[in-house]
Amino acid sequence: MRMKNLLGRLGLVLLLCGTTGGALAQSPDPRVEWQSADSANFRVHYRAVQRAQAEAVARAAERAYPRVTEALQWRLRGRTEILVLSETDLANGYATPLPYSLIAVMLAPPDEGELLENSAWLDLLLVHELTHAVHLDKVRGVPKLGQRIFGNMPLFIPNLFNPSWVLEGLAVQVESSPPGASGVQGQGDGLWSGQGRLHSPAYETWLRAERDRGFISLLELNANGRALPLSKQYLYGAYFYDFLVRRYGADAPQRWVTRYSGNFLFWPRLDSNPVAITGKPLDFLWEEFLADLAAQVDTRAAAIRRQPEVMGSVLTEPLLRIPSVTMQADGSLLAVLDDGLGRPQLTRFAADGQRSDLAEVNALARVTTAPDGRVLVAQPDLCDAWTLAYDLYVLRDGGLRQLTDCARLRRAVFAGQGVLAGIVALKHEAGATRLIWLDAQGKQERLLYAPPAGVDLSDLAADGDRVSVVAHQGADWRILQFDLAQPQAAPRTLLRRDRPIHGLAQDREGLTMVLAEDGVPNVWRLEGARLWRLSHAYTGVTAQSGRAADGSLGLVAVAQGGYTLRRMTEAQALQSVMVDVGEAPPWVTTSAPASAQLGASLAAQGRVAGGREPNPQALNDGDLGAPRSYAAWRSMYPRWWWPVLSSDHGLVTFGAQTDGADALGWHQYAAMLAAETTQQETVGSLEYLYRGRHHLALSRWVEARAWTGSSNDPETTAYKRETHAQWLSRALWPTLERRFSLGLGAALERSEWVDVESESVRRMEDTRLAAAVMDYDSLGASWYSEGANRGVYARLLYESYAPFKGEDGDDLPRDADYNGGMLRADLRGFLPLGRSVLGLRYTEARAQGRTEPFQLGGATDENLQLGIQLGNRTLALRGYGSDEPELQGANARVASLEWRTPLADIDRHLMAPAVGINRLSASVFYDVGGAWGRDEDAPARYWRGVGVELLGEVKLLYVLGLQLRLGVAQGLDGPQETHGYLTVGRAF
Template sequence: MLGKILKRTLLGIMVSAGLSMTAVAAPVGWDEAGKEWLSQQSAHFSVHFVEGHEQSAARVLDIAERVRREQLPFFQSAPQTRTEIVLVDDFDFSNGWATPLPFAQIRLFMSPPEDGGDLATSDDWLHLLIRHEYAHIMHMELATGAPKVLQNVFGRQAFFFPHALTPSLLLEGLAVYLETNEELGYGRLQSSQYAMKMRMEVASGELKDLEQVAVANREWPLGYQYLYGAYFIQYLSETYGEQKVQAFLTGYSRRIIPYFLLNRTARQSFGKDFNALWLDFQAYLEKEFAPQLAQLKQHSVSGKEVGKETGKELQPTPYLQVVAHSQSGLLVNHNNGEDRPEIATLDPENGEWTSLTASKDITAMSSHPQSGLAASRLVHYADGRSYNDLFLYRDGQWQQLTERQRFRHVRWMPDGKQLIASRKVAGVSELWLVDAQSIDQAQAPVRIWRGDSETVLGTFDISPTGNDLVAAVKRPRQGWNLEMLSLDSKTWQPITDTKAAESSPSYLPDGRILYSADYEGVFDVYVLDQSRGEVEQWTRELGGALRPVWQPGTGLVYQAYEIEGYQLRYLPTPRVLSTQPIETLQGRYDYPPVVEQVVEKSEPEAYSPWSTLRPHNWLPLVYIDDARTQIGALTFGSDALGRHNYQLAATWDFDNELVDANLVYQYDNRWMAVLSSSHDYDKMTFEGRSDYRITRDDYFVLQRNHIVTAFEDQLSLHAGGVLDKESLVSQPDFASMIAFRETNETLAGLAVTFDNREAYLNVPGIGWGHYLDVVAETNALFDSDYDGQKYQAQWKGTWDLPGRTTLTARLGGGYADDDAKRFRLGGKDLFEESRLFGRDTQALRGYDDSVQRGQRYATQRLELETWLGRIERNWSLYPVGVGDVSGSVFVDSGAAWDSGDDHKQLTGVGAQITIEVELGYNLTLPMTLGYAHGLDSNLGKDEVYFTVSGSLW
């Protein structure tokens, strides 16, 4: 499809971009009726937002200008052009990202973090988010000397941003360090969550070494590059002073060769390389946390591990589990990262599970003895949005209660007829009363409370009487406290006013409030008796006790943060470890205002993509051999909203006066166009004479995806057209005896796809699910050397087996009219099978490419794949590491034949091992070494093959 030169060059550029970008520049959600995108500028920033978010956008500019002023003395330089900020309300979870390519840009999710999480310790969620992401921009933009000169010549290319190509532990560590304000007490380095995580790393006796953290990916604790990186930067600043950290940043910004000069620059700045510094850092951590660990171990009081007494102990999980009490037993949405998640009832004492139903992306549950189980689930839509909605599980069936209503948390009212659910829209928290009927029968939800942009509502519970609601609430300029809402008067009453992070409140049967808090710097379970104004402590964990639940008949159930993950524990009869008046715990933050001054801004105007869509970079392309001399250039770009994305490469062959060109354009995830014109140079020899036959390959595809969607957008209708033309440009005079057939296939078609596949943290590839496509194409709409129709279908099903093992089956079939282009069978190129339109090749490992051709084909495949191990280590600080290792055995079978002919079934068997190679710390490239044996005695062969795959295209 592409010329060899363009293949090589585009691969290199995509690898380069992948190594430097800390986040994928995903497009914003599709436009919604009546909501226009607007833009507004301040001196150093542009913000792009949907109509209706003007107030938030103005606040973003005010905060961003403040952050720039405060971070400039540290970095000593800042981007010369405006940083593009895009404010989106497309997700029901908190996040953001920043990248310098193809221009300095930040994406902010308008979704405040909730109680109990890493991001909860902040003066203001938007300030924390901007402070973190802009630190990335300031950091990655640092370039002086030769890199800056090359930027001025070639524009914004990945390899000319030295700091963008450093391990994420340095990028994220510095951003977390700079988001933290020690004096005011906010930011992750001041949080009990980070202290808990690092304390348990020290307690494990196996602190991670530098080679592990450099390529942190799936190992526990998840995101540990942030954790270790932040403490490492803090260690460097405390030990050597911030000036030395700044000297390192300045020194490395001059490095023209990325990756290989990190240790040299560290020696010049700190007197030691990073390997030696890391050993000192590990000793520092041991010293810092040893006293606290010794004291906690001496006074530790923990609950029982689930099932330990019967030998059925529950293994720790990498995720906090969603848990709810019920009359039938403790309900757990069990998600361990290697099996298909399921909702089950658990008997904590004997460790017995009773499965209710498979689940997916459950974020909250509430059970009622008569009305069933209500759950909130995150649904990922084709339009690029991820919203929560409510579902009801009754009589073994799920019923959907809301659609795109964004309800994240849910609790039953005592009568079982209604639910109270919370949501966040444009960063503002709300509470709604929801009718517990199916979506086509229920009355419209009624909003009962709406906060403001600086008040964040967290988890909540309904009182046994149904008159009140208790919630974790973060008010402006304060931390997380407990408050009570009267459901009659809709007024809030403060319960606590402390500097602790209080989270996960729920009512005990007697009306007292159960919750988790870090009053002494460690999260433990507490009970508040409002009538007496007293707080009882029920646990004293070494790590932390989170998300407590009272299960009738079992007692207290909570999740302990342990060395290997989150561990479910229970206390049948909790013992009161201490009691103190709530007044003794009171203490206010009173953070200073986030917006220090209102900056000068332009008036909002309609968004235009052109200022950011223009090319910001180029690279020369040169390829010379005895057949050609090709010289050209390549560029790529996108607009601020991430909707328009393109890559353009073109070369001129001076020897043969030929043009090779390639253009790839994509508009969000709906429109894609590829236009390629390339040449192949095939050396031919006859009677001692040699020369080249030059052929031209023109390829064009236009595809429109998701025309119609259904079933949570798992079912989609697509349309596409493909032109694939091969023609002769020139050939030696002696080559006429070796005929070359010019071909021109022009197809237009429709396709229906269904895809409900799921991926799990510790399972290679797909963990469970099914994919189906049915494609119909015709040659009749455009001029073509072929005639008639082509029909194809394929189904792939993956089943989750015990452990980290899956079984995948595939069936494929195709039919082409007699005058249509024939299908080809053979070879090991599985990628061609995934093309939706213009698909004419089916893989059959153990056989040559095109071992069979025909107007019909039928293929079958069975593959057993399993996880073999996790290395997750880098080679020192060189840009090569290894992640997971997996293996598989397979059986391929198929046949291709013409109408009226008998078909001959061919079968191949084989095995392969896949190693995830980590390049440049951030790019994962699965490399597969395989062996295949064709069982047919005449056509089969033994072959050893090596393939490299990845999300490059």
């Protein structure tokens, strides 16, 4: 029995792809109460206990609304759904137009990286994501007519089929324009406005590195492959729009979007889009842009390169990430190294250069050390099925020992002396950060400092009882010092700057930090009322360790192709700056900036196309309406439909298909309903997924099997009617590195032969089964790896026909009247071999009683590639067809050994036609398997197959990715035939 519901499954997959977006999407926690409330232009969904955060989000969204709609000359149609999430400690967000316009706001403010800038976090995030929402919503011409007929059908959302640099670049450009400006503004002087990422020190750093390596071509950027930087789509896209503004006018980005918004189905005319604006197709315009960018980078870098680079010696080749580095008392460096192939490693670099790996850590882990050599690690993990939180670990006995659980401590240091000895950490809760103290075992939490609303704490360092903390509100960045011995005393302000401070480290002589004082991120040291610059980078510094007693310093720098770890043996002062150490003024009380002038302007002009008129009063105050309990039905009704038409030798079917989801993503469905008009049969499919754990699939189809008449006017005389159903519910226990689940399910497949003339119905198959499944998954993949390259996956599946025994009736053939059970074990394992990987697959299935037999052969195993398919009895055995009678039996055993290796990261995407390819890989495999009957103990013989495959990551229309597999397999036994095949997905 094989459960088939391909149409519904593809619809559900499309829906899931559209709702997750490109961000790290966290599912809302269903264990808490959720509420909804409306503002003028948005419907906000939030935890009931986070009403204040929801109001802040609504105010930020309403502030952003006129700014973004004016820039793009388009208003969103209807209220946009906003989901307020506190389930993650990572700063992020996403926007999607499917199944309707929805924005997810992750409350955690940034504490590192390019998002550290002078905007309030919610303002930066909402402007960026709202730009996506408006951009994707804008439509004209034929697509607009299509939406009026078919609704929010993905094929009629032209801006969805864009390279991601087009979308992300525009959002960065808008976020970097001063609020209140008319449209999108350019910055011809190349100076950072202090808001947004365009011309920010982080982006300028990467531009200098890219200029040294050679800028990415347009076709490579379209493909969005594995080349660094990871944020290349944002980087190049933002500077391209800046180029358009400076060269072709402030309205050039808006005109670009307007033209693209009228593209026909499957015809994203990217290359010709700028012709009406610039007189040039995009490939010529891109060369002009890169020449302009090179000139700008060279001009701005000239002053930097007048001095020799002072960065010390290189310890590592360029890596994917080096998020953290710290200095031990003996001069050893500890760093978190992520090479993009295996798990990140906590690595020690001794003063004499000797390197040793200490422990595996999770991505984005942070490490600090105490003067006595103790090592403290803060790293993110799933502490339950819904919360991605930072917790604390100590390095002990060659591994990490966890101290806290779901504590949400993003940064921590050992601090204090005597009875005050313990850990001081920055705790994140629902968008707010607080300074807390814990004992050395991570217990007995005590609050030290809660900043005023609107003030974020992003970094800290300690020297005995003194703890220094980076706090900021907008462009007001401060280093505050607390004395643990005087907990009631107000903190002392050590430093105030108007740009981000990060990478804080403390030693006995003072504080070191990463600061872009002159526009270039470098290591600076604070001593009293003077800042001393210790490095001179041609690119920029992203992290630093603090100085050792001998004056040495570790730092992380951007390089061509990644990040490098460096050591400066004697960090000498290169420049000094006097700073004001006077008493800092109180923090500014946060309030909602008025947008009255811009809002009134929009209302008066009435020239922004799109949805309903804005409410000027609501734009001014951003009020959030009365709360009500969250109701999924308000958002999960269908927003689009598409006709289904088919003709099959006299059977004529008419119907429609759609899908949908609620705003929290707890209910997701894809459905098709149709009527076969000649035999009055109702057919269709439904797939429903509840909270990602409970899946139901139903389908009913008819297929002509006999007919009379000509091919132009056939008349069906007999047809087959198939009904399928599957239910599967699972309990999950996930972490980032391991996932365990238990599940229960049931399935039905009924096949009937219908004779039209006699109106008789004969059952061909009527099988029903119950199932239980257990999964363990520790598979891991990295940025550069060829799919999964480490870990194991084990599944134990038991299926039984016994619960439904006796319900099949007497009209079935005896060999189709199943009453037994089947136990199937699947094991997959992967071993990394550099960039290559060695894979092993083993499957064994044993049956008792009468069960549907297994069939070996072919190149596809749905249970390995698509997930659990109850009742599936096909096992891939390459080199053989799927109809060999000697490869059929109640019991089966199959094993595979496969070596996969990348051949080339081609990373090219054409514009006409809009087709591309990223990685091309190859595999060599050896398969062996056999099947045997109920009364046998083992196969009479094993069948072997060998072959090679090409694996290609193909992209269509810039956004649709397919893993294609083209293979040739030779059977070594039986008929010894050669089989070629083209299919989707890896073999296992």
